Amino acid sequence: MKNVQPQGSHFIDGAYVEDTAGREIPCVYAATGEVVATLHSATPAVIEQALASAKRAQAEWAALPPVARGRVLRRVAEILRERNQELSELETIDTGKPIQETTIADATSGADSLEYFGGLAATLTGETMPLGGDFVYTIREPLGVCVGIGAWNYPTQIACWKSAPALACGNAMIFKPSEVTPLCALKLAEIYIEAGAPAGLFNVVNGYGDVGAALIGDQRVDKVSLTGSVPTGEKVYAAAATGIRHVTMELGGKSPLIVFEDADIENAISAAINGNFYSTGQICSNGTRVFVHEDIVDTFTARLVERTKTAIIGDPMDPETQIGPMITDTQRQKVLNYIRIGQQEGATLAVGGGCPERDGWFIEPTVFTGVTDDMTIAREEIFGPVMSVLTFRDEDEVIARANDTEFGLAAGLFTRDFARAHRVVAQLQAGTCWINQYNLTPVETPFGGVKKSGVGRENSKAAIEHFSQVKSVYVALGDVEAAF
Numbered sequence: 343m344k345n346v347q348p349q350g351s352h353f354i355d356g357a358y359v360e361d362t363a364g365r366e367i368p369c370v371y372a373a374t375g376e377v378v379a380t381l382h383s384a385t386p387a388v389i390e391q392a393l394a395s396a397k398r399a400q401a402e403w404a405a406l407p408p409v410a411r412g413r414v415l416r417r418v419a420e421i422l423r424e425r426n427q428e429l430s431e432l433e434t435i436d437t438g439k440p441i442q443e444t445t446i447a448d449a450t451s452g453a454d455s456l457e458y459f460g461g462l463a464a465t466l467t468g469e470t471m472p473l474g475g476d477f478v479y480t481i482r483e484p485l486g487v488c489v490g491i492g493a494w495n496y497p498t499q500i501a502c503w504k505s506a507p508a509l510a511c512g513n514a515m516i517f518k519p520s521e522v523t524p525l526c527a528l529k530l531a532e533i534y535i536e537a538g539a540p541a542g543l544f545n546v547v548n549g550y551g552d553v554g555a556a557l558i559g560d561q562r563v564d565k566v567s568l569t570g571s572v573p574t575g576e577k578v579y580a581a582a583a584t585g586i587r588h589v590t591m592e593l594g595g596k597s598p599l600i601v602f603e604d605a606d607i608e609n610a611i612s613a614a615i616n617g618n619f620y621s622t623g624q625i626c627s628n629g630t631r632v633f634v635h636e637d638i639v640d641t642f643t644a645r646l647v648e649r650t651k652t653a654i655i656g657d658p659m660d661p662e663t664q665i666g667p668m669i670t671d672t673q674r675q676k677v678l679n680y681i682r683i684g685q686q687e688g689a690t691l692a693v694g695g696g697c698p699e700r701d702g703w704f705i706e707p708t709v710f711t712g713v714t715d716d717m718t719i720a721r722e723e724i725f726g727p728v729m730s731v732l733t734f735r736d737e738d739e740v741i742a743r744a745n746d747t748e749f750g751l752a753a754g755l756f757t758r759d760f761a762r763a764h765r766v767v768a769q770l771q772a773g774t775c776w777i778n779q780y781n782l783t784p785v786e787t788p789f790g791g792v793k794k795s796g797v798g799r800e801n802s803k804a805a806i807e808h809f810s811q812v813k814s815v816y817v818a819l820g821d822v823e824a825a826f
């Protein structure tokens with residue numbers, strides 16, 4: 343294993359910072375259980391340094407012409423692409439995800455975001471409202487210092503998806519990665535400096551949940567954007583409310599994937615595989631409740647099981663590997679417990695369910711059939727490679743059942759009947775819907791949830807609304823009338 347120990351646990355004001363007084367953060371390679379680096383959770387002194395430098399850098403950055411800000415972001419995108427192989431290897435070490443995934447979905451997705459928002463930076467203008475003499479113009483202004491808090495499944499992508507729109511709007515960002523994947527965002531911070539961003543504009547502060555809470559609680563912070571679970575979202579939202587801070591919440595899901603009787607079955611199976619087993623099932627928008635029309639469920643299940651058995655599980659650094667380990671042993675135990683509950687509650691284990699005999703936190707891709715709506719595995723977010731196949735008879739019934747959840751992140755459907763596709767999509771309670779596809783989230787598209795899956799949107803022009811605010815300026819050309 344190559345040396346991935348960073349020069350310091352945090353990256354603040356353009357340089358690595360260390361304070362060994364903070365609680366240790368062991369960085370474990372999930373494929374072997376080996377500790378590959380040891381970092382330290384931020385102390386109050388480190389947090390103070392990050393906040394002070396971000397505040398300073400934000401003023402400097404916001405004063406630049408927008409086109410100059412955009413140029414820096416686009417340079418970051420270029421560097422991310424030039425170093426994709428190296429960054430992908432680090433992402434694989436940080437998360438355990440197979441290298442065949444990280445080379446196409448992490449630094450490259452981050453680069454798309456920086457390229458997109460770098461291009462948009464100079465287009466963020468206000469409006470003029472003529473009032474028949476007087477007029478109003480608006481100015482789109484940055485919020486100030488934004489805090490980004492990340493989950494562990496996409497450490498590079500999440501840091502880019504949050505920082506690119508934030509910085510394009512003229513904000514600074516302090517990013518706190520998940521404590522189980524602390525490495526990748528530090529590299530991004532290095533790259534921002536190399537691309538010409540002012541020191542302090544993008545700081546990375548590593549630490550546990552208490553570090554995130556300390557950041558949000560500071561009065562210099564104007565916005566928090568969290569990617570994490572619903573329980574954490576509730577805490578972070580409440581903390582942000584204390585200071586009336588802006589929030590974006592990208593939270594969990596239990597999304598439906600509906601396969602109608604006229605669907606292209608092989609494509610629908612491909613989507614179910616991508617939407618349940620990519621990143622070993624550790625994706626928020628996964629379509630974990632697969633509703634299959636009862637006329638085709640036997641054909642669908644037989645092929646699904648056949649194809650799932652061919653999945654290559656193994657060393658994530660091997661380009662042939664398709665399924666890597668879970669992020670931690672704790673997460674693996676949580677998923678295995680759900681598999682046990684699924685069996686106890688009467689679902690049929692069609693394939694998988696076990697752990698391959700090797701080091702690391704591996705679990706086989708698992709499919710349950712005969713799942714009913716009330717079963718725990720159909721209601722709770724598992725965040726692992728466990729698919730539930732449910733059956734349905736008619737359209738209204740499946741829409742009602744698909745919506746019968748507290749979550750609303752995403753939904754997908756497969757049908758050749760486009761009238762039906764649009765009719766059903768219009769009724770699904772989800773932030774993103776796919777017709778004859780699943781889990782593609784290009785930067786041009788808004789991404790986010792409804793119901794408990796979140797508030798706000800990432801990516802696309804919609805993200806600008808969540809990282810900027812509008813000032814209205816009323817301009818009077820005549821006299822001022824008053825009653826007396």
Ligand SMILES: NC(=O)c1ccc[n+]([C@@H]2O[C@H](COP(=O)([O-])OP(=O)(O)OC[C@H]3O[C@@H](n4cnc5c(N)ncnc54)[C@H](O)[C@@H]3O)[C@@H](O)[C@H]2O)c1
Nearest residue numbers: 492493494519520550551554555570571574592593594626
């Ligand atoms: N909607 C999305 O875009 C999206 C994307 C990826 C993951 N997720 C969700 O993330 C979850 C898995 O990730 P996780 O286990 O890392 O989530 P988590 O909620 O346990 O942690 C997320 C982050 O919040 C921090 N945190 C914890 N308590 C905090 C507090 N009180 N104040 C401030 N920060 C705090 C953690 O340290 C971590 O950095 C799943 O629910 C998944 O669906 C959502």
